[in-house]
Amino acid sequence: MNADGSEQRELGPAPDEEYFGPPAWSPNGRTIAHSRWDYATCGVSSRNCAGSEIVVVDVTTGAVRRVVRSRDRGAGSFSWAPDGSRLAYAGERDMDLQAHTLETIRSDGSGRRVVLRLPRGAHLGHSDVAWSPRGDRLLFRSARGDSAGVVDLATRRVQVLARAPEVSASAWSPDGRRIALELRSRGVTTLSVVRVSDTRRLHSWQPGGDVTSLFFSHDGGRLVYARSAG
Secondary structure, eight states: OOTTSOSOOOOOOOOTTEEEOOOEEOTTSSEEEEEEEEGGGOOTTOSSOOOEEEEEEETTTOOEEEEEOTTTTOEEEEEEOTTSSEEEEEEEEOTTSOEEEEEEEETTSOOOEEEEEOOTTOOEEEEEEEEOTTSSEEEEEETTSSEEEEEETTTOOEEEEEEOSEEEEEEEOTTSSEEEEEEEETTEEEEEEEETTTOOEEEEEOOSSEEEEEEEOTTSSOEEEEEEOO
């Protein structure tokens, strides 16, 4: 729809037994990607069943193209590359909504690449993967929610940015040099801005409540966040 609420148009209903994850515009604005979940494909005895996939929808025609299929890999959270050529996602998921790899793929479903494969017993978070505005790194969180890190796409080197009993909301700065994180410990929430190059904490403060979303302004000078008072 338009920003004023006019010309609302449905791109497509969810089939029976399915529901959609959050949508995201491609950088050129021509397509929208979203995750699609179908637990009907996973039975009680299923092993390593993901029940999820990523699809891309043409904004003009409504045509749907599967990028990552549930029966092949499964996919949780995803993020567009700044140039729109690829998608990054938490892949090879299981029924516990945990991911075992961090992968990228072209928007037409070809050229899958495993960027990071975790050791046996370790998992990625299923809901937080973010491509750097510079395009050379991916931000991710652990499945247990106790750490956040970045992986260099060229070298596959991993940097741990922060550890805490719980690491929740996160956001890249527009220049890709800093990351804002919500850290929780013993019921206290702290917001921290971390410099990616050396993982140094530049700023930290306590907002007084839990933060549910976190974003930098376009110039990188300010942060906006939603906070619960409880």
